[in-house]
Amino acid sequence: xxxxxxxxxxxxxxxxxxxxxxxxxxxxxxxxxxxxxxxxxxxxxxxxxxxxxxxxxxxxxxxxxxxxxxxxxxxxxxxxxxxxxxxxxxxxxxxxxxxxxxxxxxxxxxxxxxxxxxxxxxxxxxxxxxxxxxxxxxxxxxxxxxxxxxxxxxxxxxxxxxxxxxxxxxxxxxxxxxxxxxxxxxxxxxxxxxxxxxxxxxxxxxxxxxxxxxxxxxxxxxxxxxxxxxxxxxxxxxxxxxxxxxxxxxxxxxxxxxxxxxxxxxxxxxxxxxxxxxxxxxxxxxxxxxxxxxxxxxxxx
Amino acid sequence: xxxxxxxxxxxxxxxxxxxxxxxxxxxxxxxxxxxxxxxxxxxxxxxxxxxxxxxxxxxxxxxxxxxxxxxxxxxxxxxxxxxxxxxxxxxxxxxxxxxxxxxxxxxxxxxxxxxxxxxxxxxxxxxxxxxxxxxxxxxxxxxxxxxxxxxxxxxxxxxxxxxxxxxxxxxxxxxxxxxxxxxxxxxxxxxxxxxxxxxxxxxxxxxxxxxxxxxxxxxxxxxxxxxxxxxxxxxxxxxxxxxxxxxxxxxxxxxxxxxxxxxxxxxxxxxxxxxxxxxxxxxxxxxxxxxxxxxxxxxxxxxxxxxxxxxxxxxxxxxxxxxx
Ligand SMILES: Nc1ncnc2c1ncn2[C@@H]1O[C@H](COP(=O)(O)OP(=O)(O)OP(=O)(O)O)[C@@H](O)[C@H]1O
Ligand SMILES: Nc1ncnc2c1ncn2[C@@H]1O[C@H](COP(=O)(O)OP(=O)(O)OP(=O)(O)O)[C@@H](O)[C@H]1O
Ligand SMILES: [Mg+2]
Ligand SMILES: [Mg+2]
Numbered sequence: 158x159x160x161x162x163x164x165x166x167x168x169x170x171x172x173x174x175x176x177x178x179x180x181x182x183x184x185x186x187x188x189x190x191x192x193x194x195x196x197x198x199x200x201x202x203x204x205x206x207x208x209x210x211x212x213x214x215x216x217x218x219x220x221x222x223x224x225x226x227x228x229x230x231x232x233x234x235x236x237x238x239x240x241x242x243x244x245x246x247x248x249x250x251x252x253x254x255x256x257x258x259x260x261x262x263x264x265x266x267x268x269x270x271x272x273x274x275x276x277x278x279x280x281x282x283x284x285x286x287x288x289x290x291x292x293x294x295x296x297x298x299x300x301x302x303x304x305x306x307x308x309x310x311x312x313x314x315x316x317x318x319x320x321x322x323x324x325x326x327x328x329x330x331x332x333x334x335x336x337x338x339x340x341x342x343x344x345x346x347x348x349x350x351x352x353x354x355x356x357x358x359x360x361x362x363x364x365x366x367x368x369x370x371x372x373x374x375x376x377x378x379x380x381x382x383x384x385x386x387x388x389x390x391x392x393x394x395x396x397x398x399x400x401x402x403x404x405x406x407x408x409x410x411x412x413x414x415x416x417x418x419x420x421x422x423x424x425x426x427x428x429x430x431x432x433x434x435x436x437x438x439x440x441x442x443x444x445x446x447x448x449x450x451x452x453x454x455x456x457x458x
Numbered sequence: 459x460x461x462x463x464x465x466x467x468x469x470x471x472x473x474x475x476x477x478x479x480x481x482x483x484x485x486x487x488x489x490x491x492x493x494x495x496x497x498x499x500x501x502x503x504x505x506x507x508x509x510x511x512x513x514x515x516x517x518x519x520x521x522x523x524x525x526x527x528x529x530x531x532x533x534x535x536x537x538x539x540x541x542x543x544x545x546x547x548x549x550x551x552x553x554x555x556x557x558x559x560x561x562x563x564x565x566x567x568x569x570x571x572x573x574x575x576x577x578x579x580x581x582x583x584x585x586x587x588x589x590x591x592x593x594x595x596x597x598x599x600x601x602x603x604x605x606x607x608x609x610x611x612x613x614x615x616x617x618x619x620x621x622x623x624x625x626x627x628x629x630x631x632x633x634x635x636x637x638x639x640x641x642x643x644x645x646x647x648x649x650x651x652x653x654x655x656x657x658x659x660x661x662x663x664x665x666x667x668x669x670x671x672x673x674x675x676x677x678x679x680x681x682x683x684x685x686x687x688x689x690x691x692x693x694x695x696x697x698x699x700x701x702x703x704x705x706x707x708x709x710x711x712x713x714x715x716x717x718x719x720x721x722x723x724x725x726x727x728x729x730x731x732x733x734x735x736x737x738x739x740x741x742x743x744x745x746x747x748x749x750x751x752x753x754x755x756x757x758x759x760x761x762x763x764x765x766x767x768x769x770x771x772x773x774x775x776x777x778x779x780x781x782x
Contacts, residue, residue: 173611199643200615249614307500333640336500336670341714341725348724363615363643366673370716370725393718407648409673411717413696416677 159225161325161357162188162211166432167220169203169210180206181381183432184220186443190324193351193358195372195389197365197404203381204361208327211359212244213237224325242272245318249330251310255302261288261313262298268321287316290353291346308339312346319350327359332367344370365408369393374441377401382432387442397444399425460527461632461664462511463487467524469506469515480506480519482688488632491662493655495675495696497711498685499728504668507685508634511666512551513541528632547577550630552621552638559621560609566593566620567605570627577628592623597649615642622650626657633658636668651678672712676700684708690761694768704770706735706743738764742773 164186170179181203188194198204209215211222213229222230229240248254255264265284269275275283288297291312302310311331318326328347332340344367351358360371368375369389376386377400385398396402403423410416433445469481481503488494496504509515511526513533526533528549533541545551553559561569570592571585580588586605593601596619609617618638625633633654639647655678658665667679675682675696682699684692684707692705703709710728736742741762761769 197643199645200619201613202643205613337672337711337714338499338728341727344716345724345727363647365644366716366718369718370721404645407644408718409644409648409671409677411673411676411700411715413676413679413700 159190160187160223161190161225162359163221163223164211165221165223167207167210167222168218168432169206169215170218171206179381181210181378184378184381184383185435186376186383186386188325188357188359190357191355192373193360193371195368195375196359196361196378197363197368197375198378199363199404201380202378204378205329206381207378208246208329208359208361212246212327213241238272242274242321243324245321245323245326247311247314247318247326247328247331249333251302251307251314251334254314255310255317257302259301260298261300261302261305264302264313265317265320268317272321274321283320284316287320290319290350291316306339308335308343311335311339311343315343315346315350319354322354323356325357325359327361329361330363331360333362333364340367347371365393365405377404379428382428382445383435384428384433384445385443386435388440391440391442397438397442399423400428459490460487461490461492461529462666463525463527464507464511465525465527467507467510467526468522469503469510469519470522471516471519473518480688481510483524484685484688484690485524486683486690486693488664488666490631490664491658492680493658493665493667493678495667495669495679495682496685497669497672497675497682499670499711502685503688504685505636508551508636508666508668511634512545512549514545514551547628548630549632549634550625550628552625552633552635560617562609564608565605566607566609566612570605570620570624573624574627588627589623592627593620596620596623596653597646615646618642619646619650622654626654629661630663632664632666634666634668637670638667639674640669640671647674654678670711672715684711689759689771690769691771692769693761698765698768702768704738704764704768709735738770738772743771 164184167184168179168182170177184207196204196207206215210217213232217230220230221228224240232240262281262284265287266280269280269283285295285298288295293309293312305313332343335343350356360368362368372389374387375389375392377384377398379400385392385396385401392401393405396405403425406423429447433447435443436446437443464487465485467481467484468479471478471480484507486494496507498504506515506519510521511533521534528544567586567589570589574580574585574588590601590605593604598604598619604612604616612620622638635654639650642650651674654665657663667674669675679696681695682693683690684705686707692703692708703712707728713726714728716725759771759773761771763769
């Protein structure tokens with residue numbers, strides 16, 4: 158299988174004039190073409206930073222960032238712009254990411270205009286086709302964003318992301334702002350479109366049930382470090398890192414009768430401030446080395 | 459003992475020349491030390507209900523009927539000044555949108571200590587220490603760092619935790635939490651809700667928890683009210699509701715969440731769920747619950763107690779149904 162995205166030792170920090178804050182450090186993983194990689198981590202763990210670095214909105218401090226085999230971490234100017242055609246992002250808050258003044262039609266065509274793709278007629282046609290793809294009425298073309306509900310706005314955001322025929326979609330908490338019934342519709346829509354357009358997706362969420370529903374493999378991020386990554390069934394059923402275990406044990410159980418049952422409390426040992434080495438324990442399951450026991454080392458050798 | 463009692467509340471909004479009924483005759487109460495969850499999809503009227511309690515409805519909204527008793531005082535009939543005293547000190551609110559509740563140009567520490575100074579008798583010297591203690595309590599690993607940061611430097615989840623810090627800082631009797639953890643990851647969510655829960659138990663505070671997440675309801679609520687279209691369509695204690703949900707809308711909500719133990723390719727949507735069912739023991743469910751998209755207009759429906767403490771909304775057969 159082709160690795161569409163590959164990052165190695167990726168690190169990004171923020172500077173506020175005085176302080177330097179490392180937001181992600183030493184992160185390595187890959188995403189196969191056509192699959193969905195879920196990224197889970199607590200608030201502030203660096204999920205959005207990672208997404209913005211992959212899209213080259215943020216410049217990594219160091220590390221390798223490969224797209225379809227080519228290192229894009231240092232691309233600039235025209236080359237960078239061209240490569241961006243292949244990437245699209247869907248944000249958590251469609252209220253902030255879509256321009257309130259433009260008509261939906263213009264919102265959908267804007268990326269094509271920026272990239273100077275197609276003739277005006279073709280662009281309009283494409284916009285209409287996208288509206289249909291995401292289940293919105295043709296008449297939406299002439300409306301502005303404030304005439305739509307949250308779920309409909311997220312549909313528009315998805316349409317805008319797909320209009321460029323991207324190869325990679327990064328969805329950063331795309332359903333966190335929606336209520337469960339709309340969430341179900343949007344997740345169903347995303348799954349259908351992934352299949353139809355053979356999309357590769359990085360799906361970021363703090364909702365472990367949603368990530369389980371959407372992903373093929375899942376990566377766990379904690380304070381800027383990647384701690385564990387594996388196929389979804391394996392990581393949900395047999396997590397190895399204590400942090401992953403504790404994360405999974407906090408999933409609400411959806412049953413008030415189980416409330417009294419105290420779960421076995423999982424102690425997470427203090428984690429190293431330095432980026433951990435990931436050890437491959439087989440079956441594409443990688444775990445931060447500093448916490449796994451010897452027996453797991455043996456699996457690999 | 460009842461701390462808050464809402465009776466036949468009706469709220470409407472004026473937009474363009476239309477009058478829109480956002481809350482249509484709802485009644486409920488919250489006892490001291492109780493957590494009541496208000497659950498329902500977007501636009502069902504959860505936030506408007508809570509804003510009415512605090513007297514914070516937007517300008518074009520007004521209460522057109524009913525009472526809201528807090529410790530036997532009708533909040534709807536109190537003057538601005540008296541209401542102001544209750545709000546923030548006895549009833550505190552955690553708003554849905556963290557970014558509008560924080561001042562972007564003021565450091566976090568200042569925002570918290572200001573609130574502390576306003577509502578509590580506390581020595582000036584102690585303010586900072588207390589703020590740091592509260593920040594640590596809601597799970598910040600480095601409270602000192604956050605104390606000196608501006609909201610823009612924090613991630614969404616961190617901002618939400620700051621709001622929670624501010625809400626519990628004045629030792630309120632009732633906390634209205636409007637989707638307090640929607641933006642948070644599960645560990646932080648659990649941490650925060652456990653914290654609110656412990657706080658509630660040690661101080662006998664009441665909580666009105668507004669959410670669309672049944673997982674949280676299962677874990678933290680004592681009683682649950684399911685809202686749809688400005689009405690309560692089902693209400694029961696949490697155990698009953700999970701064991702025996704009756705209203706198709708309640709079931710639809712429960713089934714639209716992905717479940718790890720029962721994976722399925724496509725999630726059920728509310729519409730799929732409600733269309734299947736129309737009746738329960740010979741009684742027809744109120745038609746408004748099917749009308750989210752269809753243009754069905756209808757006349758009154760009623761809440762019926764199907765078993766002790768378990769209320770479900772059915773169609774009132776003496777009224778006419780108009781389908782346009
Ligand atoms: N513009 C910024 N300036 C300074 N620090 C920042 C900035 N944006 C993010 N950070 C910091 O970088 C770290 C990672 O933030 P990031 O937004 O990537 O987290 P996240 O995992 O997306 O969190 P959330 O789930 O809350 O969205 C946090 O410690 C945050 O405070
Ligand atoms: N300022 C306003 N002007 C006009 N209508 C309003 C206003 N605020 C709310 N409404 C209407 O009142 C109804 C209830 O809204 P409310 O905000 O209470 O929903 P909610 O249940 O909190 O939804 P969400 O889960 O999206 O927060 C909606 O139909 C909404 O359109
Ligand atoms: Mg983020
Ligand atoms: Mg609301």
